[in-house]
Amino acid sequence: MSVRFAAIGLDHRHIYHMVGECLAAGAVCVGYCPETSDPRVLEGFRERFPDLPQRPREALFDDPDVQVVLCAAIPADRPAIAIRAMRAGMDVMLDKPGAVSLAQVDDMAQVAAETGRILSICFSERFVVRACELAAKLVADGAIGRVIQTTGLGPHRLNRAIRPEWFFRPDTFGGILTDIASHQIDQFLFFTGADNARIVAAAVANRNLPDVPEFQDYGDILLDSGAARGFVRVDWFTPDGLPTWGDGRLFLTGTKGSIELRKYVDIAGRPGADHLFLTDAKGTRHIDASGEPLSYFTRFLADIRDRSATAMPEGHALTVTRLAIEAQAMANGARNT
Numbered sequence: 383m384s385v386r387f388a389a390i391g392l393d394h395r396h397i398y399h400m401v402g403e404c405l406a407a408g409a410v411c412v413g414y415c416p417e418t419s420d421p422r423v424l425e426g427f428r429e430r431f432p433d434l435p436q437r438p439r440e441a442l443f444d445d446p447d448v449q450v451v452l453c454a455a456i457p458a459d460r461p462a463i464a465i466r467a468m469r470a471g472m473d474v475m476l477d478k479p480g481a482v483s484l485a486q487v488d489d490m491a492q493v494a495a496e497t498g499r500i501l502s503i504c505f506s507e508r509f510v511v512r513a514c515e516l517a518a519k520l521v522a523d524g525a526i527g528r529v530i531q532t533t534g535l536g537p538h539r540l541n542r543a544i545r546p547e548w549f550f551r552p553d554t555f556g557g558i559l560t561d562i563a564s565h566q567i568d569q570f571l572f573f574t575g576a577d578n579a580r581i582v583a584a585a586v587a588n589r590n591l592p593d594v595p596e597f598q599d600y601g602d603i604l605l606d607s608g609a610a611r612g613f614v615r616v617d618w619f620t621p622d623g624l625p626t627w628g629d630g631r632l633f634l635t636g637t638k639g640s641i642e643l644r645k646y647v648d649i650a651g652r653p654g655a656d657h658l659f660l661t662d663a664k665g666t667r668h669i670d671a672s673g674e675p676l677s678y679f680t681r682f683l684a685d686i687r688d689r690s691a692t693a694m695p696e697g698h699a700l701t702v703t704r705l706a707i708e709a710q711a712m713a714n715g716a717r718n719t
Contacts, residue, residue, distance in 0.1 A: 391455025413437035482556035526636030534566030
């Protein structure tokens with residue numbers, strides 16, 4: 383029987399791939415709440431999914447047929463929606479970041495434990511990247527040995543003219559490390575096999591937007607799990623000349639080789655996205671990973687039915703969120719001293 387879901391929180395365009403991939407994986411959308419802080423997101427949603435029914439938010443929460451809530455609300459509002467859904471007996475898939483404060487993380491962890499509901503975060507820079515799917519298989523097969531270091535780069539295009547007002551306020555979107563860097567923290571834990579990590583150092587800066595001094599357009603983090611180290615760099619400096627929103631890259635250093643992912647573009651090189659470069663004892667090679675199937679959404683829906691944790695280990699989503707918020711707090715403190 384198909385999993386039935388509702389979409390609540392249409393404030394970020396990530397809701398498009400969250401809903402679209404769940405539909406492609408066989409789930410059924412029973413409705414969406416049109417409440418939004420950005421009418422352009424709602425317009426894009428209706429263009430992509432013209433046949434989905436619009437329903438009031440409370441009607442969706444009260445519908446006993448709804449098994450899952452998908453949410454890409456304003457980041458500061460996501461925890462309350464997740465908690466409301468879990469208390470109503472529903473599982474949850476959030477856009478990142480899942481929260482903007484440690485108190486919110488604690489509240490969600492408590493409710494998830496009390497209710498036994500699944501709380502997942504769609505880290506799109508891993509789950510919607512086919513090159514990451516192939517890299518995961520290669521690492522699992524021992525192609526580069528044990529991963530001892532990762533470097534994750536997450537540059538983004540600012541697109542300032544289309545950003546809503548909440549995007550520039552740290553109390554609503556959390557800051558650059560809470561937001562973007564959660565992707566790279568997720569990848570560090572996943573590819574090194576670590577359950578947790580320590581924030582060794584973190585930094586943020588506003589280099590180019592003096593008129594919004596609380597906004598941060600650059601950030602970096604150094605992570606340590608004991609068995610591996612990770613470096614993260616995120617920014618809002620993708621130039622307009624790049625044919626995509628950012629040159630996202632991931633480097634995995636293993637005991638027997640290395641992998642580089644050019645996720646979205648191979649600049650002045652091969653066309654398309656999802657480029658994987660493997661170096662091992664046999665030499666170097668480029669692999670086109672664009673045909674690799676995405677697995678997160680299929681596994682997530684199976685977890686809903688089977689009450690399992692194949693898409694994401696229990697607690698992983700909140701561990702990543704907690705680390706991102708801790709890094710943000712460390713960087714904010716250093717910035718203010």
